Amino acid sequence: MSGFVYLQTMMSKKCKYALKALIYLARKQGKGNVFTADIAADENIPKKFLEQILLVLKRAGYVGSQTGYGGGYFITKPAESVSVADIHRLFDGAIALVPCVAFDYYQQCADCNDEVTCTMRREFMKIKEQTRLVMKETSIQSFLEP
Amino acid sequence: MSGFVYLQTMMSKKCKYALKALIYLARKQGKGNVFTADIAADENIPKKFLEQILLVLKRAGYVGSQTGYGGGYFITKPAESVSVADIHRLFDGAIALVPCVAFDYYQQCADCNDEVTCTMRREFMKIKEQTRLVMKETSIQSFLEP
DNA sequence: AATAAATTCCATCGTATTGGTAGAATTACT
DNA sequence: AGTAATTCTACCAATACGATGGAATTTATT
Numbered sequence: 001m002s003g004f005v006y007l008q009t010m011m012s013k014k015c016k017y018a019l020k021a022l023i024y025l026a027r028k029q030g031k032g033n034v035f036t037a038d039i040a041a042d043e044n045i046p047k048k049f050l051e052q053i054l055l056v057l058k059r060a061g062y063v064g065s066q067t068g069y070g071g072g073y074f075i076t077k078p079a080e081s082v083s084v085a086d087i088h089r090l091f092d093g094a095i096a097l098v099p100c101v102a103f104d105y106y107q108q109c110a111d112c113n114d115e116v117t118c119t120m121r122r123e124f125m126k127i128k129e130q131t132r133l134v135m136k137e138t139s140i141q142s143f144l145e146p
Numbered sequence: 147m148s149g150f151v152y153l154q155t156m157m158s159k160k161c162k163y164a165l166k167a168l169i170y171l172a173r174k175q176g177k178g179n180v181f182t183a184d185i186a187a188d189e190n191i192p193k194k195f196l197e198q199i200l201l202v203l204k205r206a207g208y209v210g211s212q213t214g215y216g217g218g219y220f221i222t223k224p225a226e227s228v229s230v231a232d233i234h235r236l237f238d239g240a241i242a243l244v245p246c247v248a249f250d251y252y253q254q255c256a257d258c259n260d261e262v263t264c265t266m267r268r269e270f271m272k273i274k275e276q277t278r279l280v281m282k283e284t285s286i287q288s289f290l291e292p
Numbered sequence: 293a294a295t296a297a298a299t300t301c302c303a304t305c306g307t308a309t310t311g312g313t314a315g316a317a318t319t320a321c322t
Numbered sequence: 323a324g325t326a327a328t329t330c331t332a333c334c335a336a337t338a339c340g341a342t343g344g345a346a347t348t349t350a351t352t
Contacts, residue, residue, distance in 0.1 A: 009239070009240060009242055009243060009244055009245050009248070010156055010240075010241070010242065010243050011243040011244060012309090012310070012311085013310080013311065013312095014310080014311080016243075016244060016257075016266075017257075019266070020257075020266070023265075023266075033327095035326095035327075036327085036328080037327090042259075043257065043259075044256070044257035044258075044259070045257060046311085046312060046313085048312070048313060048314080049311070049312055049313085051328080051329080052312090054328090055328085055329070055330085058328095058329095065327095065328065065329090066319095066320085066327085066328080067318070067319045067320065067327065067328045067329075068318085068319045068320030068321060068325095068326070068327055068328075069319085069320055069321040069322075069325070069326050069327060070320080070321065070326080070327080071319080071320075071321095071326080071327045071328060072327075072328085073328090084269075084273070093155070094155060094156075095156070096155055096156065097155060097156050097157040097162075098155055098157060098162060099155050102155070110190070111162075111163075111166075111189065111190035111191060112190075113188075113189075113190070119169075119288075119289045119290070119291070119292075120162075120165070120166070120169075120289060123230075123284050123288050123289055126280065126284070127230070127277075127280050127281060127284060130276060130277070130279075130280040131273075131276070131277050131280070133276075134272065134273050134276040134277070135273060138269050138272070138273060142265075142269050143265045143266060143269055144265070145265070146265075158338090158339070158340085159339080159340065159341095160339080160340080179298095181297095181298075182298085182299075183298090192340080192341060192342080194341070194342055194343075195340065195341055195342085197299080197300080197301095198301095198341090200299090201299085201300070201301085204299095204300095211298095211299065211300090212298085212299080212348090212349085213298065213299045213300070213347070213348045213349065214297070214298055214299075214347085214348040214349025214350065215295095215296065215297045215298060215348085215349050215350040215351065216297080216298080216349075216350055216351090217297080217298045217299060217348080217349070217350090218298075218299085219299090
């Protein structure tokens with residue numbers, strides 16, 4: 001309504017913000033700790049929201065942190081080794097259009113009659129593999145290149 | 147919690163049911179009208195839910211219908227000409243991870259500082275193009291092959 | 293004309309997710 | 323002690339998702 005075009009995108013803001021934070025931290029690698037507030041301000045991310053996101057990234061081992069005065073965040077892995085697929089998996093779940101082709105958390109489709117002969121499964125498997133490939137190839141390093 | 151693994155998939159049930167209905171109708175092509183109730187029963191789709199989905203498909207021109215006694219649905223396009231990308235677009239929106247790379251409904255990212263130099267845009271464009279390609283290549287006909 | 297069978301249309305509804313906020317607790321340096 | 327930072331927990335509004343219910347309409351058959 002009211003002239004507003006609703007646009008559905010496949011990636012959550014959480015995931016996008018996580019990627020932006022990682023790219024930011026990768027750029028500052030070796031230059032000491034980075035404040036959440038700085039990332040938030042420079043990347044236009046609500047600070048309190050970003051806090052949560054950085055915590056998730058920390059628990060998953062992508063970033064490290066130091067508490068207290070002079071603290072902050074820093075990246076812990078080489079930028080080439082962290083892919084969009086990894087971060088998508090962490091925040092937005094499986095890279096699969098249907099549960100029965102999910103790599104990590106396979107689940108049978110509730111409405112499936114016979115998985116063995118299901119041609120949807122076969123085709124969606126192909127789609128997933130292609131999508132996963134390109135998302136795996138795109139790393140934090142890819143975003144750093146000019 | 148409680149041992150239940152939440153699995154997030156990228157495609158809505160609406161979209162999946164729509165594809166299943168189209169495949170079903172494609173199989174019955176030339177054999178007269180198909181009842182919603184039959185599709186619902188054979189494909190394990192809630193009937194009232196399926197009704198809505200078929201209406202959307204009808205308005206978009208993918209199926210036709212006949213009201214009243216002896217009525218039902220039938221497919222109106224060649225199975226090769228309807229792709230997963232088309233149906234995904236109709237029910238689940240853009241095949242794009244971020245709004246600024248969406249083909250149909252482009253929108254500027256709210257948190258973007260400069261779209262021209264944005265490397266996320268560049269990389270997400272690549273991802274979208276790959277994903278779109280494979281989803282475009284997969285048609286209703288693809289699912290019919292044994 | 294009545295009936296039955298089907299689509300069509302519209303409204304509602306519970307639950308989960310999303311995106312974000314608030315505030316207190318903790319840690320560590322000065 | 324005070325200050326600056328992360329950490330943790332809870333909460334909240336808006337929206338999407340996955341349906342369900344019921345009435346209206348159309349059409350073939352009896």
